[in-house]
Amino acid sequence: MARNTAHIIVFGNEKGGSGKSTTAMHTAIALLRLGYRVGTIDLDARQGTLTRYLKKRFDYITRNRESLPSPAHMAIQRSQCESVKNQNREEETFLMMALDELSRVSDFIIIDTPGTDSFLSRLAHSYADTLITPMNDSFIDLDLLADIDMKNYDVMGPSIYSQMVAEQRAVKKERNGASIDWIVMRNRMTHLNTNNNRVITKLLAEISKLANFRLAPGFGERVVFKEMFLKGLTLLDLKEDQDGGLTLSQISARQEVRNLIMEISPERIKNRKKPAKTMKKSA
Numbered sequence: 001m002a003r004n005t006a007h008i009i010v011f012g013n014e015k016g017g018s019g020k021s022t023t024a025m026h027t028a029i030a031l032l033r034l035g036y037r038v039g040t041i042d043l044d045a046r047q048g049t050l051t052r053y054l055k056k057r058f059d060y061i062t063r064n065r066e067s068l069p070s071p072a073h074m075a076i077q078r079s080q081c082e083s084v085k086n087q088n089r090e091e092e093t094f095l096m097m098a099l100d101e102l103s104r105v106s107d108f109i110i111i112d113t114p115g116t117d118s119f120l121s122r123l124a125h126s127y128a129d130t131l132i133t134p135m136n137d138s139f140i141d142l143d144l145l146a147d148i149d150m151k152n153y154d155v156m157g158p159s160i161y162s163q164m165v166a167e168q169r170a171v172k173k174e175r176n177g178a179s180i181d182w183i184v185m186r187n188r189m190t191h192l193n194t195n196n197n198r199v200i201t202k203l204l205a206e207i208s209k210l211a212n213f214r215l216a217p218g219f220g221e222r223v224v225f226k227e228m229f230l231k232g233l234t235l236l237d238l239k240e241d242q243d244g245g246l247t248l249s250q251i252s253a254r255q256e257v258r259n260l261i262m263e264i265s266p267e268r269i270k271n272r273k274k275p276a277k278t279m280k281k282s283a
């Protein structure tokens with residue numbers, strides 16, 4: 001089937017505000033700038049952060065008449081059907097149509113999911129080739145990955161989100177025998193060497209073995225991410241020769257994004273050193 005040709009990267013975490021949309025947008029633009037063809041799907045159409053981010057980008061392009069690489073984008077609305085059965089059927093049809101459509105014109109499809117559990121989000125997880133979970137440095141975020149005995153900081157077992165990922169891994173395996181490469185990355189890190197920080201590092205290393213994910217270097221807490229969203233730009237769009245050059249924070253943040261892309265290793269996935277130069281510009 002056509003949709004097997006594109007590599008699907010899902011951004012997921014049942015915790016709201018952990019950085020899924022920001023990371024999804026940066027990954028999409030980074031892959032485009034490497035010369036890959038990228039499609040994006042917003043499954044959080046009600047909030048529509050990724051869709052609004054791209055809208056701001058298109059506004060910027062029109063206003064400044066500047067050519068910026070942008071993905072082919074689709075947003076999938078929640079079904080308004082009356083019965084849950086029909087809702088699920090309709091949502092599944094829309095997602096399949098979007099994947100089929102984008103697979104024809106994309107090397108990578110990026111799917112942004114909402115910060116809550118839903119049929120559509122679970123279904124998307126079952127189609128992930130790579131799953132990226134940004135999490136903040138808090139015990140609330142850890143709690144979604146594993147049950148932790150807070151007295152001794154022992155990991156007791158997987159909790160809701162890890163269980164959901166395990167279920168969707170089984171669904172995918174059953175469907176076509178394929179696996180999901182799960183990457184967890186810390187977002188909004190403060191670089192303070194606090195006790196909390198050390199405990200979270202230790203616990204994450206343990207949970208990664210239990211839940212079978214890889215840990216990627218994360219992003220620091222940087223106001224530049226908020227500024228970029230307002231302009232519809234990403235750190236990958238900044239030019240070295242812009243007025244006054246890049247700030248240290250911008251350079252560091254851009255390197256963090258590049259480190260994440262290295263972890264995804266698009267060249268290994270697409271089995272070619274240099275992607276085709278022909279970039280499909282859309283929208």
Ligand SMILES: Nc1ncnc2c1ncn2[C@@H]1O[C@H](COP(=O)(O)OP(=O)(O)OP(=O)(O)O)[C@@H](O)[C@H]1O
Binds near residue numbers: 229
């Ligand atoms: N590394 C960072 N440093 C500072 N602010 C950040 C960082 N990452 C994300 N943010 C900000 O945090 C807020 C939430 O980020 P984002 O919308 O990407 O999260 P989300 O996981 O998609 O949220 P939701 O679950 O509501 O969809 C945004 O205002 C974003 O600009």
Ligand SMILES: [Mg+2]
Binds near residue numbers: 020021022049114115
């Ligand atoms: Mg979001």
